[in-house]
Amino acid sequence: MSRTHVTCTINGDEVEFLAFDGQTLLDALRDEVQLIGVKEGCSTGDCGACSVILDDMLTCSCLVFAPEVEGRSLTTVEGLAEGDQLHPLQQSFLEGAALQCGICTPGFLVAAKSLLDKNPDPTEEEVRYAVAGNLCRCTGYDKIVRSILSAAADIRETM
Amino acid sequence: MKYAAPVTVEEAQHLLASDEEAQVFAGATDLIPQIRAGRKQPPLTVDLKRIPRLVNMRVEGNTWVIGAAVSAAQLSSNPDLAVDFPGMTEAAALIGSDQIQSRATLGGNLCNASPAADTVPAMIVNGAVGVIATSEGTRMVPVSDIAIGPGSTCLAPGEFLLELLVERPPLRTADAYLRFIPRTEMDIAVVGAAARVTLAEDGVVESSRIAIGAVAPTVLRVDEAEAALAGRVIDDDLLDEIATAASERGSPITDKRGTADFRRHVVGVLTKRVVAAAAQRAGGSQ
Numbered sequence: 001m002s003r004t005h006v007t008c009t010i011n012g013d014e015v016e017f018l019a020f021d022g023q024t025l026l027d028a029l030r031d032e033v034q035l036i037g038v039k040e041g042c043s044t045g046d047c048g049a050c051s052v053i054l055d056d057m058l059t060c061s062c063l064v065f066a067p068e069v070e071g072r073s074l075t076t077v078e079g080l081a082e083g084d085q086l087h088p089l090q091q092s093f094l095e096g097a098a099l100q101c102g103i104c105t106p107g108f109l110v111a112a113k114s115l116l117d118k119n120p121d122p123t124e125e126e127v128r129y130a131v132a133g134n135l136c137r138c139t140g141y142d143k144i145v146r147s148i149l150s151a152a153a154d155i156r157e158t159m
Numbered sequence: 160m161k162y163a164a165p166v167t168v169e170e171a172q173h174l175l176a177s178d179e180e181a182q183v184f185a186g187a188t189d190l191i192p193q194i195r196a197g198r199k200q201p202p203l204t205v206d207l208k209r210i211p212r213l214v215n216m217r218v219e220g221n222t223w224v225i226g227a228a229v230s231a232a233q234l235s236s237n238p239d240l241a242v243d244f245p246g247m248t249e250a251a252a253l254i255g256s257d258q259i260q261s262r263a264t265l266g267g268n269l270c271n272a273s274p275a276a277d278t279v280p281a282m283i284v285n286g287a288v289g290v291i292a293t294s295e296g297t298r299m300v301p302v303s304d305i306a307i308g309p310g311s312t313c314l315a316p317g318e319f320l321l322e323l324l325v326e327r328p329p330l331r332t333a334d335a336y337l338r339f340i341p342r343t344e345m346d347i348a349v350v351g352a353a354a355r356v357t358l359a360e361d362g363v364v365e366s367s368r369i370a371i372g373a374v375a376p377t378v379l380r381v382d383e384a385e386a387a388l389a390g391r392v393i394d395d396d397l398l399d400e401i402a403t404a405a406s407e408r409g410s411p412i413t414d415k416r417g418t419a420d421f422r423r424h425v426v427g428v429l430t431k432r433v434v435a436a437a438a439q440r441a442g443g444s445q
Contacts, residue, residue, distance in 0.1 A: 004162060022160035022204075024191065044192040045259055046345075057232065057261035063191050064262075067162045068206060111257070132344050133256020 008069045010035070011079030019066035026050045028066035029076065037077035037106045041135070048134030051107040051114075052076050058114040060133075077106035080113060088158075089113060089151040096147035100138035108134050112148045120156055124149060160194075164206040168292055168321065171205055175317045176294065178203045183319045185213070185228035186262035188255070189271040205319075213266075213321065216240070221327050227266025227289075227320040232257075234265060243327050245440060246334030246353055246433075250281035253338065256345060266320045272306035272377075273347075279306065279378045280353035280370035281336040287325045293318050308376045331365075332357040333440030337433045338372075339425050341416075348373050349417045352405070352429035356388075356437040364388040369401070369434065373416075374409030374426050381408045384430065393438050401434060402427035 003018040010033065017032040026043070029035045029052070041049030043062045050061040053075040080087035089112050092098070099105045108131055115122060115130035122130065127148050128141075136144065165171040175181050182201035184190045185208055193199045207213050213228040216237065223243065225234070234240060235252035254263050254277055268278045269289065279302065287302040294317055302323070305312050314320070328334070334355040340346035351372035359365040367388045369381040384401035391397055411422035 002161070021162065022194070043195060045188055045255070048256065048258055051258055054261070057230075058257045059261050060258045063186070063188050063259075065162055065187065065191070065204065065206070067164070068208070070164070114257070129344070130257060133258040 004067045006067055006070050008071065009073040011075060017066075023066045024062050025052070025064035025066050025069060026061040029061060032066075035076050035078055039103050039106055041103065041107075046135065047104070048107040048111060048131075049104050051110040051134065053110060053114050053117075056117075058111055058133075075110070075113070077109050080109060087113070087151075088154045089116070089148065092147040092151035092154065093144070096143050096150060098140060098143040098147040100140055104134060104136045104138075108136070108144055112151070115148070116152055116155060120152060120159070122149070122152060160201060161203045162206065163203060164209045166209045166211075168210060168212065171207065171210060171319065172292060172294065172317070174203065174205050175319065179316045181205055183207055185264040185267045186230065186259075188259055188263045189267060189273075207319065218327070223323075223325040223327065225265060225323045225325065227270075227322055228264050229266075230261055231255075231263045231265070232260040235260070244281070244285055244325065244334055246336040246355070246437065247278065247281040247285055247325075250277045250336040250338075250351075250353065253277050253336075265323060269302060269305055269323075270312055270314065270320055272308070272310050272312050274306075274309055274376055274378070275348040275351065275373040276306075276378075277336065277338060277348055277351055277372070280351050280372045281334060282323065282325070283370040283378055283380065284334055284353045284355040284368040285325050285328070286368070287323050289323055290321045291318050292321045297321065299324075303370075303378070303380065306377050328355070329357060331360070331441050333437050335433045335436035335440060337429045337436070339429060347416065350374060350411075350422050350425045350429055352426060352433045354430070354433045354437040356434060356441045358438065358441045362442070363390055363392050364438070365390075367434065367437075369405070369430060371405055371409060371426050371430065374411040374422050379408055381405050381430065383408070384434075388434070393435065398431040398435060402431040405430035 039049040041047035045060045181203040213226040216225045231251040241248040282302045336353040338348040338351040357365045384404040406427035411419045
């Protein structure tokens with residue numbers, strides 16, 4: 001089995017890895033780059049647990065072949081915090097108890113960041129549409145939506 | 160399974176000629192799940208997104224030229240496209256979540272050849288034509304003739320869709336697309352219906368095209384309803400007449416999404432509503 005050399009930017013750092021034939025970006029991030037914040041849920045693009053931002057667009061990493069990211073720029077959940085300083089979304093999820101088991105949380109955080117990067121003052125409806133591709137089986141949607149709205153307000157205050 | 164990302168059409172053609180089993184892809188939203196489910200095992204996957212012609216859209220003269228690998232997000236964020244084709248734009252915007260919108264493409268929606276593809280009825284009513292790269296050059300095929308059955312297209316091995324051509328609509332013309340799903344978002348059409356209506360100055364229907372999805376192996380035109388609309392003013396009786404024509408046109412199946420009888424009923428209701436919506440837009444109001 002041959003491997004493909006891939007160079008890309010992940011969370012601001014240049015990263016090189018070797019992708020197996022047919023390997024998805026999700027598997028390469030977890031197994032080759034050791035970024036295990038990205039989670040595998042359904043692997044069919046339904047659940048959003050593997051969400052990453054690929055060149056400014058929210059994407060399911062399970063639906064991307066790893067070599068597709070050659071030369072491109074990625075943000076994963078590991079790119080949200082700055083050192084020990086949590087991202088306002090992460091802080092807000094903690095304070096709002098917006099998670100139970102936590103497996104969907106990285107995907108929700110990345111989807112929420114993608115929304116707030118484009119729309120810093122979303123309505124509740126806009127938030128619900130923005131996370132419609134993310135499933136939570138602990139039924140915590142209301143707390144998640146409220147935490148995203150609260151983080152948006154916090155970010156606007158500091159801007 | 161090898162991966163290749165050609166940057167020119169010629170390079171892609173060369174790769175496809177090297178292996179008859181090679182599989183082109185754009186967003187891969189259908190291909191990767193098909194590979195995982197064991198339904199496809201291509202030895203070579205050819206990513207078309209690095210070919211500039213396939214990921215750009217523009218107006219040339221009176222024609223929209225939309226690259227086959229243009230994403231749904233690109234389509235639904237183009238304000239000029241939404242003015243010319245509000246129905247086709249809303250059909251693209253209905254596909255999946257933001258995560259899927261960034262990847263799913265018009266060309267993929269067509270070539271995956273699902274009977275329930277949302278953009279296909281909308282492309283058909285707008286008379287869209289596919290430009291297909293062949294070993295000799297290109298050939299043009301109306302979108303209505305590209306899918307020939309569930310999962311199968313008229314494309315020969317080595318051929319792939321380059322772009323879609325859609326003529327800008329004439330005056331007093333508009334399209335619309337509606338689908339039925341049992342929830343508000345994030346689902347596959349149980350039934351879909353698209354219409355394009357051109358009104359004469361006095362408000363009678365000059366011409367129309369109606370296409371219905373998920374009620375037959377391929378998207379169907381409803382010729383009888385189109386004929387019934389010609390030269391008439393749209394009223395409730397006429398809408399009931401075309402609803403009946405649409406219900407009788409399909410040959411739906413019963414599956415987990417709905418029974419055949421339910422689909423026959425709903426396709427009539429949607430046809431009525433989508434024609435009324437297109438006519439209202441053609442009359443100048445959105």
